[in-house]
Amino acid sequence: MVAGPSKRRARHLAFVPYGAFLAVFLGWPGFYVFRSAFAASGAERSPMIEAVTGQFRGSFVYSLQLSFISSLIGLLIGSAVAIALVRLQHVRGLRNVVVGYSSVAANMGGIPLAFAFLAAFGMQGLATRLLREVNIDLIGWGFRISDFWGIVLVYLYFQIPLMTLVLVPALDGLRRTWHEAAQSLGASSRQYWQMVAFPILLPAILGGFLLLVANAFAAYATAFALSSGGSRLVPVQIRFFLQGDTITGKTNLGYALAAWMVIITTALVIGFQLLARRAERWRR
Amino acid sequence: MRLSRALWWIVLVIAAVFYLVPMLAMARFAFQRIPVIKLAPDNIFSKWTIEPLLNTFADPDFRQAALLSVLLAVATAVATAVLLVPTMVAAHLHSPRARKLIEVSAVLPFVVPAIALVVGFAGAFRNTVPFFIRNPVGLVPLYMITALPFTHRTLENGLATLDLRTLVNASRSLGAGWVRTMVLVIAPNIRASIATASFLAFTVVLGEFTIASLLLKNTLPLYLAYAQGQNPQGSFALGLVLVVLSTVFVALSNRFARSVTT
Numbered sequence: 001m002v003a004g005p006s007k008r009r010a011r012h013l014a015f016v017p018y019g020a021f022l023a024v025f026l027g028w029p030g031f032y033v034f035r036s037a038f039a040a041s042g043a044e045r046s047p048m049i050e051a052v053t054g055q056f057r058g059s060f061v062y063s064l065q066l067s068f069i070s071s072l073i074g075l076l077i078g079s080a081v082a083i084a085l086v087r088l089q090h091v092r093g094l095r096n097v098v099v100g101y102s103s104v105a106a107n108m109g110g111i112p113l114a115f116a117f118l119a120a121f122g123m124q125g126l127a128t129r130l131l132r133e134v135n136i137d138l139i140g141w142g143f144r145i146s147d148f149w150g151i152v153l154v155y156l157y158f159q160i161p162l163m164t165l166v167l168v169p170a171l172d173g174l175r176r177t178w179h180e181a182a183q184s185l186g187a188s189s190r191q192y193w194q195m196v197a198f199p200i201l202l203p204a205i206l207g208g209f210l211l212l213v214a215n216a217f218a219a220y221a222t223a224f225a226l227s228s229g230g231s232r233l234v235p236v237q238i239r240f241f242l243q244g245d246t247i248t249g250k251t252n253l254g255y256a257l258a259a260w261m262v263i264i265t266t267a268l269v270i271g272f273q274l275l276a277r278r279a280e281r282w283r284r
Numbered sequence: 285m286r287l288s289r290a291l292w293w294i295v296l297v298i299a300a301v302f303y304l305v306p307m308l309a310m311a312r313f314a315f316q317r318i319p320v321i322k323l324a325p326d327n328i329f330s331k332w333t334i335e336p337l338l339n340t341f342a343d344p345d346f347r348q349a350a351l352l353s354v355l356l357a358v359a360t361a362v363a364t365a366v367l368l369v370p371t372m373v374a375a376h377l378h379s380p381r382a383r384k385l386i387e388v389s390a391v392l393p394f395v396v397p398a399i400a401l402v403v404g405f406a407g408a409f410r411n412t413v414p415f416f417i418r419n420p421v422g423l424v425p426l427y428m429i430t431a432l433p434f435t436h437r438t439l440e441n442g443l444a445t446l447d448l449r450t451l452v453n454a455s456r457s458l459g460a461g462w463v464r465t466m467v468l469v470i471a472p473n474i475r476a477s478i479a480t481a482s483f484l485a486f487t488v489v490l491g492e493f494t495i496a497s498l499l500l501k502n503t504l505p506l507y508l509a510y511a512q513g514q515n516p517q518g519s520f521a522l523g524l525v526l527v528v529l530s531t532v533f534v535a536l537s538n539r540f541a542r543s544v545t546t
Contacts, residue, residue, distance in 0.1 A: 014374035015382075018367060022389060025425040029404025030396055036407060081299050084292035098296070104534045105303060110493045111508045112310075112523035119520060120309035124320045127305055157306070160299070218397035221493035225509060235399040239498060242403050255407070258400040266395045273391070 030262065036252050037259035047256035056237070056257065063217055063234040064264075066148065070155035071212035075205065077156070078163025085164075086171050099168060102161035114225030117154045121145045146226045154222060159212050166211065170204035170279055207275030214268040218261070234261060307527065314521035336517035337525070343515070346522070349507035352420060356503065357489035360427040361482035364435050367428070369478070370466055372439055376448050390436035393429050398494040401426065406499065420501045430495070431488040435481040438537075442477025446470075483537035487530050 037048055052060060081102075085095050120127040121138070122145050128138050144150050174197055182192040220235040231237070234257055241254025313320075317331040340346050375382040393401075405426060409416045416422030451473070455465040471478065493505040508526070511519040 015371060018371040018386070018389075021367060021425070021428075022392070025405070026392060026396065026401070026429050028408050029401055031404075032408035033400055033404040077299070080295050084295045087289065087292045088296070094296075100535060100538060101303070103538065104531045107487065107491070107534070108527065108530070110491055111505055112491075112527050113306075115508075115512075115520050115523045116306035116310040116527075119313040120306040126309035126312055126320060126323075129320045129323060157303070214394070218399070220397075220399050221497075221505070224493070224497070235397065235494075238399050238403060242406070242498070254403065258403050261397050262395065262400050265397055269391070269395050 033255050033258045033262065036255035039252055047252040048259065051253055051256035051260055056234075056253075059232055059234050059237050059257075060260070062148075062232045066151060066155070066233065067213045067216035070152045070159050070216050071209055073152070074156055074159030074163050074212050075209050078160045078208075079167055079205065081160065081164045082167035082171055085168060095168075099165065102164045105161040106158050106165055108158055110221035111225050113154060113157060114222050117145055117150075117157070118226070121150065121153065151223060151226060154226065155216050155219065159216065162212055162215060163208050166208035167201075167204060170201055173279075174200065201279075203275040204279040207272045207279060210268045210272040210275065214265050214272070217268070218265060307524070310520055310524050310527075314517050314524055317517075334521075336515065337521040339515060340511070340518035340522050343511070343518075345502075345511070346507055349502050349504045352502060353490055353504035356420065356423055356427065357486045359421070359424045360431065360489050361485040363424055364428050364431065364481060364485055365478050368435060368439055368481075369471065369474070372436075372443055373448065373452075373466065373470055376443055377452060387436070387440070390432050393432050398430060398492075399498070401429070402495045402498045417499060420503075423496060423499065423501055423503075426495050427485070427489050427492060430492060431485045434484045434488070438481040438484060439474065439477050442474035442480075446473055480537040483533045487533045487537075490526060491530060 037051075038046065050056070081098065085098055088094055117125075119125060121143075122128065123139060125145070131138055145154070178196060179189075179192055182196055183189075187195070218235065220233075220239075223233045223236055224239075231240075238254050238257045238261070241257070314336055315332050315334060317333060372383075372386060375386045396404075405422075406417055409422070416425075448470075451469055452465060455469045456462075460468070490504060492503070493509065496503040496506050497509075504526070508519055508523055511522075
């Protein structure tokens with residue numbers, strides 16, 4: 001089918017609606033955020049600089065700390081669950097149940113999740129109460145669901161399954177034959193894991209970690225519902241700036257915060273994509 | 285060998301407990317009319333009632349919010365299918381490079397967090413097309429973008445299993461125009477994918493809070509957050525219902541997805 005110039009133009013026409021849609025509803029808002037972030041509002045410093053110095057630096061640090069720690073713990077536990085699935089793969093149906101529930105839990109977030117944790121680990125929580133029965137007084141120890149470690153706990157709910165979902169396909173890629181081949185060459189099980197399996201899994205593990213960090217960093221609803229601890233997070237601060245009931249004339253700062261968020265998330269996602277592509281190599 | 289197996293079982297059991305406890309706690313708070321302090325082994329099974337949930341259902345604010353959310357979810361699902369299917373079919377017929385380009389573009393929403401997207405959207409449209417901000421229908425494009433990575437991947441899986449060129453050529457050579465081909469030939473063949481993508485879009489819309497909150501639209505998740513003050517038990521009950529519903533949706537979409545690739 002030789003296409004003349006008019007036919008080629010007609011073929012390209014098919015992509016116009018989608019392209020226009022993305023440009024108008026994704027490109028334009030993004031462009032607006034960055035344009036406002038770089039607009040000098042007559043203040044001494046560019047909003048972009050001010051957004052990451054002074055009082056807001058603390059917000060970014062807090063957000064990133066929360067993201068990194070919840071992702072690190074999520075990585076360890078999520079990997080453990082994924083490995084458990086592989087070690088117990090002879091149990092029929094177990095894998096489907098765990099992977100299935102993981103895909104639900106990984107997308108869970110927001111208000112219902114916050115509610116559930118308030119009901120469990122809040123001041124009047126069920127688990128708090130039950131733990132007190134066995135002499136573990138969480139509240140007495142200063143644990144609050146709305147503080148840093150409380151939010152980490154809540155984030156783990158979707159971080160762990162996300163890591164599991166990323167790692168299970170990677171573990172599938174490790175063929176049994178490789179383990180047997182290594183053993184026939186005289187390697188111990190530990191050597192196999194250390195020198196063969198782990199390096200192969202590393203891109204998937206690192207990529208998964210970056211995905212978790214991006215996921216936690218962008219989370220808004222959960223933190224919002226847990227209020228006090230959430231107000232130090234960058235997404236919630238952006239909201240305070242741009243909902244209009246606070247300091248006027250400083251709205252560009254809100255956009256600068258948003259712009260920095262996009263920059264950080266972009267870097268994380270690019271990192272994830274590159275690592276995921278490397279991990280894919282072993283699956284062919 | 286048996287010890288290490290047991291160890292892995294313990295890992296899974298601990299994880300399972302971690303996942304069930306918050307849900308159970310939420311259910312208990314929602315449906316049992318005993319404050320935590322007064323809980324004792326002897327009254328643990330008493331005073332359970334679904335009254336809080338019924339109270340929520342009777343609330344006119346709830347009904348309005350639920351209606352809005354359902355309408356938005358349906359609109360998002362339909363608009364996504366109408367926009368994506370022809371585009372992706374065109375890409376498949378065009379070249380692998382076009383496919384790749386669409387694939388990359390579908391990951392872009394991950395790069396822009398919802399909070400950034402909505403403030404940019406509000407700022408950009410406020411001075412030019414305020415209609416999209418005032419009217420809830422403006423949420424639909426934003427929801428489509430939020431769901432794009434998932435819906436695209438689902439539809440991609442479905443289209444990949446078809447011999448698209450043959451189908452299209454056959455249909456066109458029999459005289460059907462493009463629209464007829466899409467609607468009567470291609471769409472029925474990717475029925476499962478479209479259903480899965482729609483379920484995913486539904487799940488996204490029913491759980492989405494950030495965008496609706498900043499645009500001050502009264503959707504179901506917003507009602508959930510703000511009804512907490514007046515009717516704590518009822519809102520927790522509703523939260524639990526939403527979780528169960530999302531679980532069902534995801535389970536159904538996984539079931540559909542599996543039937544696509546077999």
